[in-house]
Amino acid sequence: xxxxxxxxxxxxxxxxxxxxxxxxxAVLYYDNIIDARILKDILLSFTEKxxxxxxAYHNNxxxxxxxxxxxxxxxxxxxxxxxxxxxDINNFITGEISADSNVQxxxxxxxxxxxxxxxxxxxxxxxxxxxxxxxxxxxxxxYCNVVGGIKKVEIKEGxxxxxxxxxxxxxxxxxxxxxxxxxxxxxxxxxxxxxxxPCSNDKKRIIKRKIDKELFIKFKEIGKKYGATxxxxxxxxxxxxxxxxxxxxxxxxxxxxxxxxxxxxxKNEGKSSGLANHTGFMPCTVQQKGATVNDxxxxxxxxxxxxxxxxxxxxxxxxxxxxAYMVFPH
Numbered sequence: 001x002x003x004x005x006x007x008x009x010x011x012x013x014x015x016x017x018x019x020x021x022x023x024x025x026a027v028l029y030y031d032n033i034i035d036a037r038i039l040k041d042i043l044l045s046f047t048e049k050x051x052x053x054x055x056a057y058h059n060n061x062x063x064x065x066x067x068x069x070x071x072x073x074x075x076x077x078x079x080x081x082x083x084x085x086x087x088d089i090n091n092f093i094t095g096e097i098s099a100d101s102n103v104q105x106x107x108x109x110x111x112x113x114x115x116x117x118x119x120x121x122x123x124x125x126x127x128x129x130x131x132x133x134x135x136x137x138x139x140x141x142x143y144c145n146v147v148g149g150i151k152k153v154e155i156k157e158g159x160x161x162x163x164x165x166x167x168x169x170x171x172x173x174x175x176x177x178x179x180x181x182x183x184x185x186x187x188x189x190x191x192x193x194x195x196x197x198p199c200s201n202d203k204k205r206i207i208k209r210k211i212d213k214e215l216f217i218k219f220k221e222i223g224k225k226y227g228a229t230x231x232x233x234x235x236x237x238x239x240x241x242x243x244x245x246x247x248x249x250x251x252x253x254x255x256x257x258x259x260x261x262x263x264x265x266x267k268n269e270g271k272s273s274g275l276a277n278h279t280g281f282m283p284c285t286v287q288q289k290g291a292t293v294n295d296x297x298x299x300x301x302x303x304x305x306x307x308x309x310x311x312x313x314x315x316x317x318x319x320x321x322x323x324a325y326m327v328f329p330h
Contacts, residue, residue: 017099023123028119043077092106104126227301
């Protein structure tokens with residue numbers, strides 16, 4: 001039986017399994033029918049090249065680990081005709097993959113009215129949003145290649161260690177980054193959600209919103225005017241919504257824990273390392289809601305500017321986490 005080392009972020013995601021949804025989700029709508037035979041071959045190749053995707057997690061109190069397991073394509077892929085498409089999608093993406101399952105991701109093709117919808121569900125312990133985006137891009141790229149006659153399927157392979165985030169630094173900067181024990185996750189403002197008490201009827205919900213082309217173009221125009229990214233704009237409207245939903249005082253500060261992709265610090269932007277979690281923490285604090293969306297955006301940009309001045313942005317607390325997992329039992 002082949003055993004894989006459990007990396008630091010694998011353990012971290014497992015630790016928080018009861019606090020948030022430990023899955024990564026995607027829903028892609030297509031205007032035609034996906035060739036399931038081609039997709040099966042690509043998924044099998046991806047899975048063989050990435051052993052953690054067909055491994056079971058063992059939560060040993062001293063040294064957690066993965067064991068590589070046997071599987072079939074039927075454990076991964078579901079293909080069927082759909083009558084109620086949105087219901088099928090929601091039932092699939094609100095599902096959960098057990099950490100001790102023989103496969104750590106699931107894919108579904110739902111066909112309706114001569115169109116396919118592709119849904120993916122991945123255990124966050126295997127990789128984060130940055131590599132999920134890469135995974136989806138490679139899935140599309142390899143599918144198009146096979147359709148065009150190129151049979152070789154490619155996906156990156158390599159180390160999944162969190163220490164990959166130091167590979168772009170020179171020796172002096174690396175040593176400095178490895179000593180960033182400061183915990184920046186603590187915030188002064190304290191806010192809670194006005195949640196109802198737990199109930200046996202509670203179930204997961206994923207609220208989807210589609211941004212049409214025209215609105216997206218407007219976002220880009222506004223971003224260009226203010227020197228903001230699409231993420232800055234999305235964060236702005238998200239913050240305003242939180243003030244309203246939580247009924248928070250609009251004159252009080254609010255901090256949002258933003259996760260950032262640390263592949264900027266990895267050689268070749270992580271394209272030569274394995275599928276993994278490389279996510280850092282960057283708090284965004286606005287001092288007040290602001291009377292208008294523009295006011296909130298300016299607050300977001302000020303916070304982002306403060307963070308971006310730091311050449312080690314996002315790398316804080318990684319050494320602290322490493323130390324904690326070395327000292328304490330799991």
